[in-house]
Structures are given as structure tokens and as C-alpha cells.
Amino acid sequence: MRELTMPAPAKLNRMLHITGRREDGYHELQTLFQFLDHGDTLHFKRRDDDNVHLASTLAGVADDDNLVLRAARMLQADTGCGLGADIHLDKRLPLGGGLGGGSSDAATTLVALNRLWNLELDLDHLATLGLRLGADVPVFVQGHAAWAEGIGERLTPVALDTPWFLVLHPGIEVSTPQVFGAPQLTRNTPPISMARALQEGPGTWRNDCEATVRRLYPAVDEAFEWLCAFAPPLLTGTGACLFCSLKDEADARKILAQVQEGWQAFVARGRNVSPLHQALRRL
Template sequence: MAATRYGHISVRELTLPAPAKLNRLLHITGRREDGYHELQTLFQFLDHGDTLHFKRRDDGVVSLTSALAGVADDDNLIMRAARLLQSDTGCRLGADIHLDKRLPLGGGLGGGSSDAATTLVALNRLWNLELGLEHLAALGLQLGADVPVFVHGHAAWAEGIGERLTRVELDTPWFLVLHPGIEVSTPQVFGAPQLTRNTPPISMARALQEGPGTWRNDCEATVRRLYPAVDEALAWLSAFAPPLLTGTGACLFCNFEDEADAREILAQTQDGWHAFVARGCNVSPLHQALGLL
């Protein structure tokens, strides 16, 4: 029987994006008893990221043919997402998965969380499970606080540990994203004594009304102290446009109205830095590909 197709996408084989995200604002408003931090943040996607290839298997085996250096399969969020979906549904199908990795580890772009979300959404389609996005997002939360926003696939104001989401429409400029060639440890940043943890909460309406010119990242000062390479890159970028850290870093970004302006600065980045230009998206490229939103 011929495979049913969704546009150019077959339900037996899928190739789908796992887009990057930016935290265009990140406030830390408190610390919980369980050690996690209360956050307020604005998530937005980029039209740049990893790509995942899936091929359905009928024997229940899940294989990842592109292991990440230093990351065991049992710790890889792609494998954990696939196995969690099997366990939750009792599904006896499997998949061969191949990852084309473009996003840096420890970069603050949500690469691992996005890979996990794409895996949940793709295998839900590949295995004909017909689970809703709310169900998949609840599974994703077991894998990481950033996974649900990638599952839901829309720019969002987030609170709690980042899992309480409200859709927003943000401006969609061109971004220059710069990675200074290091990996930042999120536990180290959140464990730092000097980290700001008492920013007064604000409403989503106020944050949007005040606009991008007022947005900041409460992690930035701490990351700059702990990682001189980030401090150096931020100082360099500030000569061209106001830069911000995304997540806990190490990636930094500036926004521009014109793509040409962003690419002009891209051409001047130093050796040892990795940078790219991408457009901001309010609807995830994953959901655009599958027609989900």
C-alpha cells in the first residue's frame, strides 16, 4: 500500500527541522525549594537549526546513527524522547534516526530540547499515534523545561520554569547569532552566588508594551564574569548593535531590520567564532513543515 503523504512528507520517512530559539528576554524572579528557578522569558524561533531524518521500523528498535561526541545514547534527548513515547503509548514500532547537527552544544539556542520536540512530533506522525500537542508537550516536560515550547511551536511568553506558555506575536527581524567557541554550563550559571534571582515579576502586557529596547537577560552579568570569551564577544558586538545573551549562553545575538546589515557584520567575525544570520519566526519551522499551525 502506498504511503499516505502530507505535501512532500511521507508517513514512513520524515525529514524535519529542529529550529533554534532565542530568549529575547529572561528574568529570574525567584528560587524554588526544589532548586529550580522561577523565570519570565520570551521565546522566539529562528529559521535555522538542526535537521532530523526518521525512517520507520517495524521491529520496535530505535537507533540513532549520528551519535554526539561525549553524549551517551541513554543521555541523548532524541533517544530519551523516542523511548518515552514508546513507553507512554505501548507502541511497538521503532525508527532509524539521523541527526544533522548545526546548533552548538551549550549555546543557549535550545538545540537538544528542539531535537527532542521534533522527535516527539515526528514519531507521533510516523507511528500513527494521533496524540495532541498538549499530550506531547506534557511528555516533553519530563525531558526538559524548554521542550514544551518547541512542541507547541509558537513564540511564547513563558513563566514558571519556562513551561507555562502564552502565545505572543513578536517582531521578526533578522538576527546575527554569534557563538564564541565555548560551552557554558547551565548548572554553573544557576548555581553562581552572584546570579540575580530577585527581579520583580512583570506582566506579559507590560513587557510587550515596553518592547525590545528594554529587554534584558538576568544571566548575562554572571556569564560574563565566569566566561571571559563571552565577555569579549559581547564587547565586540556592542560596537555594531545592542547584543543580548540567549538562555545561559554561550550564544549572543543582535537584531537588524535588514538582512544585508546583519551579513555585513557576519563577514567581520573573528577566527574561532561561529556565527550565522537567521530570520525570527513566530511559527516554528517544524510546524510550518507539517502544517500544524
């Protein structure tokens, strides 16, 4: 195999609680991750030298900060692999949207190059590498909807409902450090068990970042209020994207047709198994 095209799906945080702040500045979280059948796509072509070349660049993102390149070079360094790759990224997910786009791109790079370079590393090994790139990378590597704790890296697979979602991006980028550094951010939600969260269900789920993001970013607040006319919205991650859970695709597309100019939106189905891993099984 010399070429491989693989998806890098979006994720939603169906709920997000912040239960404390650690001495190193990171926050203790409890969250439910679920994938969407919508995201970026990466194309890989194996090279017989050790050069890793990303044909597509992201505006404002230096190569040294690009998670795709960092993931590929980390995999080379970890394994001593002398092969390289030409990589092209079809970017659909917004930067700073809370959909995990960069983390998903990194995870797909690790998983795809592991296959393309015949490294035969298991998912736990790849997830450990991915954690060095970001707290969300392991869930994309492991490929199953999950209850997550710690900084989001301690994962327990779960089966969630899989509704249709309308996902709305209000055209801005939210700074995660700004949100987590905000004095007014809720940081003391009492921890709950996974069983309790699942038993209480979607109608009770919330995101502790939501009030702070809406206060700091009026564009998010405006989009939130607009969505309230159709269905109860939730913030994913630290934003900027908001989502509504709908019973069927037609209801979601009715909202999509009314999205105002300057906003971006899409309709997608929730998935408990990542589209990345569904694609792997077809190889």
C-alpha cells in the same frame, strides 16, 4: 508514510528575568521565546520492530543522555507502540549555546514520530511528555512564540517583531548548572506582566544571566564587547550564544563577514510560528 525529514529550529530568549528560587532548586523565570529559521535537521525512517537507532552520535553525549533517543523511547513507553525508527541527526546548533538545540531535537522527535507511528496524540499530550525531558521542550512542541513563566513551561502564545538576527557563538560551552548555581546571579527581579513586557518592547529587554555569564566566561565577555561596535547584543538563555537584532539581512551579513576566527556565527530570521510546524502543515 515510512520516512520523514523535519527541522529542529533554534530559539532565542528575547528577554529573561529570574524572579525567585524554589525550594527544589529550580528558578522561577519570565521569558519571551522566539524561533529562528535556522537549526538542526532530523531524518526518520520507520521500523517494523521496536528498535530505535540513532545513526549519528554526539561527541561526549552518551546514548542514555541523548534527548533524541530518550524522547523516542518515552513515546514508545507512553503509548505501548511496537514500532521503532532509524534516526539521523544533522547537527548545526552548538551544545551549551543557549539556543535550545537539544530540547528542539527532542520536540521534533516527539512530533515526527507521533506522525510516523500514526499515534494521533495532541500537542498538549506531547508537551507534557516533553517537559519530563527539559523545561524548554514544551515550547518547541507547541510551536508558537510564547511568554513563559514558572521554569519556562507555562506558555502563552505571543506575536513578536520578526527582525533579522546575527547570532554569535564564541566557541565555548556554558554550563547551565554553573550559571544557576553562581552566588552572584540575580534572582530577585520583580515579576512583571506579559502586557507590560510587550508594551515596553525590545529596547528594554534584558537577560538576568548575562552579567554572571560574562564574569564566569571571558570568551563570552570578549564576544559581547566586540558585538557592541555593531548593535546592542543580548545573551540567549544561559549562553554561550549572543545575538543582535538588525533591520535587514544585509546589515546582519555585514557583521557576519567580520566575525573573527575561532567564533561561529549565522544569520537568521525570527519566526513566531516554528519551522517545525510550518513543515507539518505541508505534509
